[in-house]
Amino acid sequence: MAHCAVCTSADTGFLAEKNGYSFSRCNVCDFIFLDPMPAQEELNIQYTDKNKEAEPTYNKAGSRLRRAWVKLPRFFPYAWTKNTLDLGCGGGFIAHVLSMVAKTSTGIDINANAVAYARSRFPRPVFLCKSFTELLESDKQYDFIYSSEVIEHVSNVNLFMSVLQHLAAPQAHIYITTPDSGHPKVPRNISQWDVFTPPIHVQFFSKKTAGILFERYGFRIVKFYKNKKPGLIFLARKI
Ligand SMILES: [Zn+2]
Numbered sequence: 001m002a003h004c005a006v007c008t009s010a011d012t013g014f015l016a017e018k019n020g021y022s023f024s025r026c027n028v029c030d031f032i033f034l035d036p037m038p039a040q041e042e043l044n045i046q047y048t049d050k051n052k053e054a055e056p057t058y059n060k061a062g063s064r065l066r067r068a069w070v071k072l073p074r075f076f077p078y079a080w081t082k083n084t085l086d087l088g089c090g091g092g093f094i095a096h097v098l099s100m101v102a103k104t105s106t107g108i109d110i111n112a113n114a115v116a117y118a119r120s121r122f123p124r125p126v127f128l129c130k131s132f133t134e135l136l137e138s139d140k141q142y143d144f145i146y147s148s149e150v151i152e153h154v155s156n157v158n159l160f161m162s163v164l165q166h167l168a169a170p171q172a173h174i175y176i177t178t179p180d181s182g183h184p185k186v187p188r189n190i191s192q193w194d195v196f197t198p199p200i201h202v203q204f205f206s207k208k209t210a211g212i213l214f215e216r217y218g219f220r221i222v223k224f225y226k227n228k229k230p231g232l233i234f235l236a237r238k239i
Pocket residue numbers: 004005006007008009026027028029030031
């Protein structure tokens with residue numbers, strides 16, 4: 001049984017099995033994770049190999065763009081005249097709307113097809129195709145980092161957090177969304193939860209898990225947004 005990657009406790013135990021994958025849960029911080037955890041290279045195949053979403057046109061592009069505009073007022077106080085980043089930007093919809101209010105807007109994704117689509121569609125932001133390890137070499141920092149539905153996909157959550165820490169300017173705001181394993185609407189038998197889909201989603205967080213993880217990397221969660229659906233939406237600040 002693996003140690004918890006979030007709080008490092010050895011107090012973890014088997015939780016559930018699905019699609020031939022086994023999940024463990026940390027009894028200290030609620031972290032739910034694939035055990036054993038596949039290597040990132042194995043997971044990346046899903047995002048880099050002929051991803052249907054990215055070509056030739058982006059799936060549901062119209063509604064993605066509309067939803068990005070609807071979300072913009074929420075980001076405005078943190079993004080206005082700032083350097084902003086969408087980490088895991090996909091087709092670039094959020095980076096595009098951020099570019100209308102920010103000083104600079106950057107979108108980064110591991111999927112080259114998604115980045116190519118974003119570049120061809122949205123001229124204002126800068127789009128980069130980079131891996132986490134490449135990002136640790138970057139000398140750019142951002143005041144507002146948006147990363148939606150990314151953290152539940154990464155093999156090494158500590159590497160993801162190191163990247164966030166590295167890219168966040170002092171006092172930066174970080175806006176994260178991810179499934180919420182502590183939400184009352186999650187089925188009692190967690191393997192029936194519609195987002196419980198290994199190896200697409202390899203780990204799950206509750207408010208408690210997120211708080212412990214972000215604090216370890218020098219962030220404080222300043223706000224959890226209300227959500228009727230089982231999704232965590234929160235704003236953290238670099239201390
Ligand atoms: Zn833990």
